Amino acid sequence: MPQLSTHLIIDAPASQVWEVIGPAFARIGDWATSIPASAAIPGAPGSADAATPAVVSAPVAGRTCATGASLVPQITETLIAYDEDSRTLTYQAGGLPAFITTARSTWTVTPAAEDSCRVTVTAHFRTRGILGLLGGWAILTQARLTARHLEADLRHYIKHGIPSPRKQRQLSRSMPR
Secondary structure (H helix, E strand, C coil): CCEEEEEEEECCCHHHHHHHHCCCHHHHHHCCCCCCEEEECCCCCCCCCCCCCCCCCCCCCEEEEECCCCCCCEEEEEEEEEECCCCEEEEEEECCCCCEEEEEEEEEEEEEECCEEEEEEEEEEEECHHHHHHHHHHHHHHHHHHHHHHHHHHHHHHHHCCCCHHHHHHHHHHCCC
């Protein structure tokens, strides 16, 4: 299964960064340019009315994300592991093209120093067929570009408490006039 890992160093305590990544999991669309909008999956984690299986200790069952891509305008990311104490979570993506059979990401936040931390994002995906072979390279290329924007967006959001200028422009373009 192809894997892509990104390591970000953020100048903020691990607990502060984890609050954005873990407890506010469903709100990635508030700060990440790569996700124009996001929302929590209906249903509380572990409840009988949850729309999808959930991890009981997680704040939400998962999230839906607008992608901005016409081929896949929306995906669902369901939490499959969540550990508050070790500041790690794993989610599985759904609603992807048929040639992508598995797409899973794990985020971990670890202290690096008193006022900085390391965010590790490891993405695993599996594809099938000729489209999967060709699409796999495109996925890796897009993921690398997205990782650069994600790092800048997260840094800005943590430092200033507001979305980056790039994200603010994106949000202003999506507002009805």
